[in-house]
Amino acid sequence: MLSVNNIFQLSIKRVMTIPCKLKQMGTAKIIKNQTTRNWRQFSTDNFGLVDNIKRDTVVYALTSVASYFRRTVLSTFGACICVYGSTFVVSLVSLPEESKHRGPVPFLLKNRWLITIAFAMMGIVAFSVNKYFLWRTITRIEIKADGRTVHFMALNRLPLSRTQYSFEVPLNHVSCIQARLNAKAPFVVIKIKGKRGSFYIDKEGLFPNPSLFDYSIGVNRKI
Numbered sequence: 001m002l003s004v005n006n007i008f009q010l011s012i013k014r015v016m017t018i019p020c021k022l023k024q025m026g027t028a029k030i031i032k033n034q035t036t037r038n039w040r041q042f043s044t045d046n047f048g049l050v051d052n053i054k055r056d057t058v059v060y061a062l063t064s065v066a067s068y069f070r071r072t073v074l075s076t077f078g079a080c081i082c083v084y085g086s087t088f089v090v091s092l093v094s095l096p097e098e099s100k101h102r103g104p105v106p107f108l109l110k111n112r113w114l115i116t117i118a119f120a121m122m123g124i125v126a127f128s129v130n131k132y133f134l135w136r137t138i139t140r141i142e143i144k145a146d147g148r149t150v151h152f153m154a155l156n157r158l159p160l161s162r163t164q165y166s167f168e169v170p171l172n173h174v175s176c177i178q179a180r181l182n183a184k185a186p187f188v189v190i191k192i193k194g195k196r197g198s199f200y201i202d203k204e205g206l207f208p209n210p211s212l213f214d215y216s217i218g219v220n221r222k223i
Helices: 004-040 066-094 097-101 105-110 112-135 210-214
Strands: 057-061 137-143 149-155 164-170 174-176 187-192 199-202
Touching (some): 105 112
Antiparallel strands (some): 057 137, 137 149, 149 164
16 A cells, blocks of 8 residues: 555655646647648648639528627617707707706706717717628628639628628638637638728628638638
């Protein structure tokens, strides 16, 4: 049987090996991340995608736009409330003189322009941010049969519309900012040469061919 002293020494040895194991795990994670960054910066021609694609292939599709429609309704409703609040504060000036000294009315009258501007700005920002995000949400990505052209579909600019608009760009004009599997956010951000701002791919959507997506759309290109 092991003595108390031997048991103590074995425990010490096991504890001493923990930092080494943690260091190895950290090194392995660094190597994995570096490998991911390396292959994501390669040209798609290195993987034979141009030769393998013989027909139009869907690599991403947003399964439902209901949540975006509800979000648009809420942001529009919130913007209307803010506009109403700003006009209501201004309308307090027309109150009878005796009513201007009741409750919060004196404070509202004293700061009516500041409150009006604040309400109006909140409504405009809420509506504009949702509209921009809605406009930049990708609903479908299709690689054309030539392997060098990508067809995008995105939600419409109209605030309450469920319709979509589309455009086509060369594959080498598309750059994915973050890998699909490594992205912690619920969206994958991509940039398209010739178009301002970023586009967003909802990770809750369907990826029929994830490998093809990763080695074509998911490549981090210098554009």
